[in-house]
Amino acid sequence: MPTGACERRASLKSWVGVAACPVMAAFSRTNVAVAPAFPKGRRRPAEPGAGVHSPGRSIPGVTAQPTIGVLAVQGDVREHVRALEAAGAAAVTVRRPAELEAVDGLVIPGGESTTMDKLVRLFDLHAPLKARLEAGLPAYGSCAGMIMLADRILDGHRDQQTLGGLDITVRRNAFGRQVDSFEEDLHIRELGPQPVRAVFIRAPWVEQVGEAVDVLARVETGPAAGRIVAVRQGPLLATSFHPEVTGDHRFHQLFVEIVKEGA
Ligand code: GLN
Numbered sequence: 001m002p003t004g005a006c007e008r009r010a011s012l013k014s015w016v017g018v019a020a021c022p023v024m025a026a027f028s029r030t031n032v033a034v035a036p037a038f039p040k041g042r043r044r045p046a047e048p049g050a051g052v053h054s055p056g057r058s059i060p061g062v063t064a065q066p067t068i069g070v071l072a073v074q075g076d077v078r079e080h081v082r083a084l085e086a087a088g089a090a091a092v093t094v095r096r097p098a099e100l101e102a103v104d105g106l107v108i109p110g111g112e113s114t115t116m117d118k119l120v121r122l123f124d125l126h127a128p129l130k131a132r133l134e135a136g137l138p139a140y141g142s143c144a145g146m147i148m149l150a151d152r153i154l155d156g157h158r159d160q161q162t163l164g165g166l167d168i169t170v171r172r173n174a175f176g177r178q179v180d181s182f183e184e185d186l187h188i189r190e191l192g193p194q195p196v197r198a199v200f201i202r203a204p205w206v207e208q209v210g211e212a213v214d215v216l217a218r219v220e221t222g223p224a225a226g227r228i229v230a231v232r233q234g235p236l237l238a239t240s241f242h243p244e245v246t247g248d249h250r251f252h253q254l255f256v257e258i259v260k261e262g263a
Contacts, residue, residue, distance in 0.1 A: 066259040069094035069103035071129075073119035075111020075144060079244040080252075087252035089259070097128040105138040105235075105259035108145030110201070110242050113172065114157045116144055126163070133165040138235035138262075140255040146170060146238035147204050154207060166236050167210030174205040175224055186217045186241075188230065191250045198229065198241035205240055206231055235259075 065088060070080045072093035084091035084107065094100050106129075108116070120126050133139060133149075141149040150162050152169040173180070180202045185195035198217070206228035209215060217230035217239075229240035235258055243251040 065090050066104040066256060067092060067102065068105040068107060068256070068259060069099065070107045070109060071095075071116070071120075071125075071145075073123055073125070074116050075109035076242070076244060077109050079242075080107045080109050080142070083244045083249050083252040084256070087249045087256045089252075089256045095123055095125070097124060100125065100128050100132060103137075104262075105140070105255065106132075107255070108139060108141040108148045108163075109244070110143035110145060113144040113147035113162075114160050116148060117161050120148075120163075121161075126161070129163050133163055133236075136235060138237075138255070138259045139165065140237040140239075140251070140258075141166075142239050142242050142244060143201065143203055146206075146240055147172060149236060149238050150204075150206075151210075152208075166231065166233050166238055167213055168206045168231060168233075168238075169208040170204040171207050172204050173202050174207075174227070175200060175203055182222075184220060184222075186220060186229070188217045190216055190232075190254065196243065196248060196250065197246050198239075198243075199245055200229075200241050203229070203240040205229055206238075235262075 068084050068089040069092050070077050070084070072095045077093060081091040081093070089105075092099065092103065094103060094106065100106070120129065139149060141147070146166075147153060147156075147170050148163050149166045150168050150170040151164045151166060153160065153162055154169060154171040155174070156162075156172055175182070181200060183197060183199050186198045187195050196217075205219070205224065206215075209228065209231060210233075213231050213233045215228050215230070216232055217228070219225050219227045219229055231238050237251070237255055237258065239251060243249070
């Protein structure tokens with residue numbers, strides 16, 4: 001895991017289709033790259049319930065180690081798989097309806113929401129995803145994933161659809177060109193006194209929230225101060241930023257707890 005801000009942004013920006021550091025430009029991956037099911041050299045976990053096609057789901061409230069899927073059509077899938085494993089979940093990738101059936105919760109990664117939207121429909125996942133979200137599947141979306149979970153979108157591409165579930169209005173690429181990428185410490189009561197290092201890359205912000213939505217974090221400094229960047233609505237969690245790349249797994253731990261509760 002790169003630790004420097006430039007390296008971190010460069011590795012991130014490779015999956016949003018831009019280069020953060022000139023030297024990294026050559027390494028940019030395509031937007032439609034499909035990540036391998038598991039990182040190279042890693043074996044699929046062998047624990048019961050960890051398999052992608054395990055029959056039936058674990059029982060909410062009883063699950064010691066929930067199986068959490070990462071939507072793997074595009075974006076920083078591997079980073080979320082690692083963060084979920086570090087947070088105690090069995091992480092699997094999801095790109096087929098049958099794989100979706102087998103998970104207790106779902107992460108929608110950062111990446112590019114317009115591409116993700118197209119691929120989700122191409123992979124026949126749009127309707128099954130919507131159906132499971134409507135049925136109460138716990139889900140966590142980071143950045144592009146937040147957009148996918150939002151009921152309403154501003155500055156989306158023409159014809160861009162979201163899966164919805166969260167009663168929020170998001171604005172895509174809200175921070176503008178000059179500040180399309182930055183990092184900031186955020187104080188998030190639900191995660192304890194230590195601030196969270198939030199990495200924003202061409203991030204959305206939440207422009208409006210419905211009554212059932214809890215605001216977990218707002219930008220604290222600069223011209224965007226006060227803008228909402230983390231929310232929770234029951235079993236749905238979303239951040240404008242990318243905890244999956246910082247090595248701080250508290251957001252993923254919170255999500256694992258939400259899944260365990262079967263919230
Ligand atoms: N700007 C991207 C989008 O609209 C999100 C970027 C990200 O996930 N880092 O989907």
